[in-house]
Amino acid sequence: MRHSFVYGALCALGVMIAAIPAKAVVGTTDGxxxxxxxxxxxxxxxDTGISSISCVFDVDKITVNETWGSAAAGFLQFNGLDQDVFYILRKNITNNSGVDFTSITNELLDPTDPTFADNSHDGDDAVPIPAFIPSGFGTSNNRDGLDFAQGATATSAPVVPRTSDVFAINTADELLVRDFLDFSDGTIGMGVTGYIEYGLRDRNGIGDADCTGPNNLTGCINDGFLVAQRPNENTIPVPAPGGLLIFGLGLAGLSVLRRKKFA
Structure with missing residues (x-):
């Protein structure tokens, strides 16, 4: 009877352990x-502001702990994302740069060099390519399948938040030629850690008909893409052509009203 009790208890303990969600906590060699x-x-x-990283991979959530040694631009490279999965990317930013971070921009950059991937969609990228973008990469346009999961809704997929414990304002530019987020109105002081969180999706990732694995560079058109991060840039997003038209019409209307008022 005693043996049966012990055996049953061990089995129950095994079931409980198996039911605990697994997390892959992965160390780093700084890079x-x-x-x-x-x-x-x-x-x-x-040549980057990020001096070291460590990561936690928990199902569809990727947490990257970043230590910054300077306020220069920092670039993270991502490989192996599954097709059309709505990932949550959380970045815990430790500021050891020597200056306060009062804003930080995040922008997706996809490979443009033919040795990386098929680049037939890259004619829609921003022109000229911004000077901060490394050679072999361009902005992420609406045809490359790479985005900040902005299409996620409560009915189509889990809603992907864009949040921060430091920055109160998030400005997005993701309509046509780029995928850009600017977190501002806050400060990550020297020696302080703060986080930002948003979605990440590759519609042409692993599992796509043309993408059979991380090393299939001709079929996985976005594999090896970059997330560019720039502290204290105060970058104003580029408005879409429609936005410029509306803005222009608004100015024209305002001019007419002023002429009528003072006629």
């Missing part, structure tokens, strides 16, 4: 970390 097929690494580590 990269992996969880399953996904790899996150510091791109061009000799």
């Amino acid at each position: 990269s970390c992996s969880g399953g097929p996904i790899t996150v690494s510091i791109f061009n580590s000799s």
